[in-house]
């Protein structure tokens with residue numbers, strides 16, 4: 245069978261999985277459905293759903309990790325607060341690419357940024373009995389909200405689509421003025437839209453954080469990947485934009501997964517501002533007999549979650565951060581490939597009448613990067629994904645990311661050959677024909 249696949253085939257696959265609507269699936273479910281559809285079609289799908297790095301891992305990391313294992317590190321528990329050399333190198337890396345000073349003691353390795361988010365969410369929810377609610381700027385990384393949901397923590401969220409620039413202030417005011425918001429979460433550049441918050445917006449967020457004593461959890465999974473300006477030279481501007489220029493109430497999550505293509509080793513760091521790391525919270529002291537936010541993160545939450553982070557992966561991250569800050573590992577140049585793929589594939593979508601939904605940062609066109617968002621003449625999420633699937637293209641719908649706009653997120657990491665580019669063109673042409681045949 246070739247494309248378009250018959251609707252009945254998709255319906256049967258959904259029914260077998262007890263699903264009625266393909267747009268309500270999680271990424272992993274969507275990937276499993278695409279795999280079954282591939283079998284039915286006898287042809288490969290274009291996998292735009294899962295954001296796996298499509299590049300080789302940082303070699304300097306692989307070498308350091310192998311050497312650490314050869315040195316017998318596997319038998320030794322790592323310190324929960326992290327390998328001293330990783331903490332030093334991460335501090336220098338943050339200075340080199342974000343231009344922010346964070347003491348090594350305030351930087352802690354975690355099992356991916358996922359573990360960082362999970363434990364920070366839990367810790368934030370226990371800081372102050374009056375502040376029990378997380379706030380998410382959406383569209384966002386769906387697991388962030390799930391982290392609150394699975395831990396029974398209250399959360400609020402809004403779609404930033406209509407609240408860019410100065411309008412963001414009123415929207416944040418609306419939530420923060422209730423007095424119950426403990427922390428705000430977003431990724432920048434953003435998964436799924438690739439929106440990059442402007443300095444004006446980051447300043448507004450920082451001012452709100454100061455005004456309402458709110459913590460900002462800033463997810464830097466894609467740091468330095470807004471390729472509109474060259475952020476590749478360590479210790480030289482332009483630097484990765486951050487809320488840290490406007491408030492001390494911040495925590496960074498910096499994952500090795502995408503910037504260093506090191507997703508398989510599940511390694512990241514959490515970097516608390518020096519002030520927040522040392523801040524005393526009476527509610528924490530009462531509950532755990534430890535008062536400082538940073539100490540609790542390490543000796544309470546991480547201790548019971550995983551008792552630290554893979555020893556050898558810490559050596560890898562440390563080596564990659566050191567080499568990046570030394571200017572010998574040019575990680576930004578390597579990931580620039582995603583921008584190239586986005587530019588080419590966006591043009592194909594546009595040629596067939598699709599549109600980019602989140603398309604501007606201030607007056608500037610969006611950057612080309614790991615993801616972008618696509619709509620088709622107001623078609624609903626569900627119809628759009630359904631028909632793309634019939635034509636051999638899988639993706640995730642925006643409704644799963646907290647967006648109110650109908651459309652899908654395209655991830656370019658797997659579009660890594662000429663065949664993929666050509667197949668995208670052919671299948672989108674088929675998609676348009678399928679729409680015409682329905683009229």
Ligand SMILES: Cc1ncc(COP(=O)(O)O)c(C=O)c1O
Nearest residue numbers: 356357358385431435465499501
């Ligand atoms: C915004 C964002 N944060 C965090 C992660 C996960 O990072 P990690 O692999 O370090 O858990 C991802 C991965 O897709 C992401 O997009």
